[in-house]
Amino acid sequence: MNSTVSAAASTLEPLFVALSYGLDTLTRAFYAVPGSAVVARYVKSSHQNDPGRTVLELVLFLFAVATLLQGRRRTDSSAKHFIKFSDKEIDELVEDWRPEPLMEPLQPEEEVELAKIPVISGPTGVRPTLVTGQQVVNLASFNFVGLVGNEHIKTRSVETLRKYGLGSCGPPGFYGTIDVHVDLERDISSFLGTESTIIYSQAFATGSSVIPAFCKKGDVIVADAGVGFGIRKGIQNSRSTVRYYRHNDMQHLEEVLHSMDRERRKKRAPLTRRFIITEAIFDHDGTIADLPRIVELKKKYKHRLILDETTSFGSLGKHGRGLTEHHGVPVTDVDILYGSLAHGLSAAGGFCSGSNVMVEHQRINSSSVVFSAAMPPLLAVCGSEGINILRNDASIIPRLQTNVRAARTVLEKTQGIEIPSDYQSPVIHICLRPRSGAATLAPPEQQSYFFAEKQPAATLHYAREERVLQQIVDEALRGGVLITRAHRLKGQENPEPRPSIRLAITGAMSVKETEDAVRVVREAIDRVLTAEAQA
Amino acid sequence: MSPPNIKLPDTLHSINPQIMRRGRSASIVKVEEVGENANEELDQTASLNSEWVNYKGAWLIHPVLMLMGKVFIDTVPGVNQELSWTIVNLCYLTFSYIMFHYVTGIPFGTEINGVYDDLTMWEQIDSGAQYTPAKKWLFCMPIGLFLLSTHFTRYDPILFGINFTALVVLGVLPKLPQLHRQRIRLMPEEDFSSAPTPIGPPTPKAYD
Numbered sequence: 001m002n003s004t005v006s007a008a009a010s011t012l013e014p015l016f017v018a019l020s021y022g023l024d025t026l027t028r029a030f031y032a033v034p035g036s037a038v039v040a041r042y043v044k045s046s047h048q049n050d051p052g053r054t055v056l057e058l059v060l061f062l063f064a065v066a067t068l069l070q071g072r073r074r075t076d077s078s079a080k081h082f083i084k085f086s087d088k089e090i091d092e093l094v095e096d097w098r099p100e101p102l103m104e105p106l107q108p109e110e111e112v113e114l115a116k117i118p119v120i121s122g123p124t125g126v127r128p129t130l131v132t133g134q135q136v137v138n139l140a141s142f143n144f145v146g147l148v149g150n151e152h153i154k155t156r157s158v159e160t161l162r163k164y165g166l167g168s169c170g171p172p173g174f175y176g177t178i179d180v181h182v183d184l185e186r187d188i189s190s191f192l193g194t195e196s197t198i199i200y201s202q203a204f205a206t207g208s209s210v211i212p213a214f215c216k217k218g219d220v221i222v223a224d225a226g227v228g229f230g231i232r233k234g235i236q237n238s239r240s241t242v243r244y245y246r247h248n249d250m251q252h253l254e255e256v257l258h259s260m261d262r263e264r265r266k267k268r269a270p271l272t273r274r275f276i277i278t279e280a281i282f283d284h285d286g287t288i289a290d291l292p293r294i295v296e297l298k299k300k301y302k303h304r305l306i307l308d309e310t311t312s313f314g315s316l317g318k319h320g321r322g323l324t325e326h327h328g329v330p331v332t333d334v335d336i337l338y339g340s341l342a343h344g345l346s347a348a349g350g351f352c353s354g355s356n357v358m359v360e361h362q363r364i365n366s367s368s369v370v371f372s373a374a375m376p377p378l379l380a381v382c383g384s385e386g387i388n389i390l391r392n393d394a395s396i397i398p399r400l401q402t403n404v405r406a407a408r409t410v411l412e413k414t415q416g417i418e419i420p421s422d423y424q425s426p427v428i429h430i431c432l433r434p435r436s437g438a439a440t441l442a443p444p445e446q447q448s449y450f451f452a453e454k455q456p457a458a459t460l461h462y463a464r465e466e467r468v469l470q471q472i473v474d475e476a477l478r479g480g481v482l483i484t485r486a487h488r489l490k491g492q493e494n495p496e497p498r499p500s501i502r503l504a505i506t507g508a509m510s511v512k513e514t515e516d517a518v519r520v521v522r523e524a525i526d527r528v529l530t531a532e533a534q535a
Numbered sequence: 536m537s538p539p540n541i542k543l544p545d546t547l548h549s550i551n552p553q554i555m556r557r558g559r560s561a562s563i564v565k566v567e568e569v570g571e572n573a574n575e576e577l578d579q580t581a582s583l584n585s586e587w588v589n590y591k592g593a594w595l596i597h598p599v600l601m602l603m604g605k606v607f608i609d610t611v612p613g614v615n616q617e618l619s620w621t622i623v624n625l626c627y628l629t630f631s632y633i634m635f636h637y638v639t640g641i642p643f644g645t646e647i648n649g650v651y652d653d654l655t656m657w658e659q660i661d662s663g664a665q666y667t668p669a670k671k672w673l674f675c676m677p678i679g680l681f682l683l684s685t686h687f688t689r690y691d692p693i694l695f696g697i698n699f700t701a702l703v704v705l706g707v708l709p710k711l712p713q714l715h716r717q718r719i720r721l722m723p724e725e726d727f728s729s730a731p732t733p734i735g736p737p738t739p740k741a742y743d
Contacts, residue, residue: 042686053695057682063707068671073712075662275659 124150138485144315147346147510160378168374176374197353201375203340206350208234209368215240223277227470255300259301269317274303280323284497286421291327304335318388345386348379400507410518416529429500475524585659588669620684630707636709665712678705
């Protein structure tokens, strides 16, 4: 027993000797370093006869030192997407790379679509001539009161062109405002009965610029689900909280307003600005908003109303003043009214009209006013003249309305189509009735409150519908009437609206001409749909 | 280009008051990650708020404030060394916790699109990079203070425990890179019904 222990001890003895020698050397080296005595004293006094604490402190100290010695890491975003390639892989990738062409070659259906666009030779109007030589009746362009090609307006424009030149040389706030712009603003205000107006140089940019000027992050917007692309972009830019209500469903609007109010009260959130946004005549389907009810609700729940009168200014109401005149609602009830001069008046640009304070705010805070060039003066004069004509000629809108009624009567009996547009809307959208068995429309309980159904099945049906509608358009063109499908930004409108043919009735034609033209359209629809049904 | 596949949130439940109900989740503690906002890739301005931590003055202010605090508390009669160091320690940890780990977002301006609304100052420093000089300094500060305090006093176990726990919970744990962008929720509520704002599809990038 003793011998084994001593044997073990003797084998391990060199090891112990080495260890003690090493420790000795370390200690001597440690005390040789200047200041080591301080550290030794510090550690000894920190120890305080409590090894547990010392261990903890030591652990902390080592952890801190380890942290200090770590190298700097990359930032969040670059770390997440960073892939480390080896040199060989990098070389391979460089070898394989082929630059993309500036423009992708067209798909066959895109080529077909491009070829089918009719080209008008000369100025557009009620009866334009195509480059093929055929003269057609134009039910595609917006020309509600027949101001396109108006001789008086043309003369005045040429005068203005000679006086001021073409461009306005700058944004409205900086050198670009000319007296004709101020006159146009005054004309619109007096026409509508509002305090003042501001002009925008592009109609489509009006909505997406007015909305972010007033709606900021933290504000609440309640918008109709059927609003168009410009408004949606404006809402997206504004970063406000948005809730959509079912298209033109006043009951649902009230529910949404009520629930948002309750939510805010429950959270005891601070009061922010609240808006209701709707269009007068909806661009997607031609329905007309129920303005009296909306005004009633807005007063009850204390929201501000933003009304987009793009298609309705110059086409609704006794004199063309828009939805307010149409429904008999005082224009002061609409807090922010904006519209387009390009659709109804065939001039260019847009406007926003209302109280002085509201309009003056936009002169500095609306991005389109500050950063875009002002409207060319000759187009401002076109606008002013258009308003004069609307004001003085009392028969112009009734003519339009008669034509609209005539067109709707002709289209009433057509099989296989649905017309979602309001009976008084001069913009008529013709959609295909979904085939029985092919359920394009989900049952109302399942329908989300966007007015188109869920995406994947829809896109399949939409492709087929678009094809059929294009055939109808071609057929009608053969019959001498120029109509068009409603063109959308594919893949960017959320949700995708149903494909439709958009008719824009004009008051410049006589009733009989309108009826004849729409009859041609109806016959085209019948022919194409029967051919489809047989196929 | 094929149209993006957009899944719209089902917001029916948020409107109907009968359906809207908040349940309790099964777990007592839940660790949630603060996700990356869609705008964060586009937005470059977090550093505007957190640049100042890199200045040497901001580094120096920590020991200066600690010293001033210690001196001030020492002037109060009837405060012994243990209590004084404990108070300095706890105050430093509390204030630095509130400043760096509790308050979220950016204090000035609403021009920035609310990208950093859920991020604490610590997570905004250097755009989320870890082990940067500023972070290393701020990391060592509370540890250094604690070690100093244990050196100069004779803590009884309770005070030591308080100091040490406070250091770990308020000083060290929130600063760990493992807990970057993580939030610990006690007794969390399951949130079914908050309907997010339906945001439209982003405008497609030019090089998609």
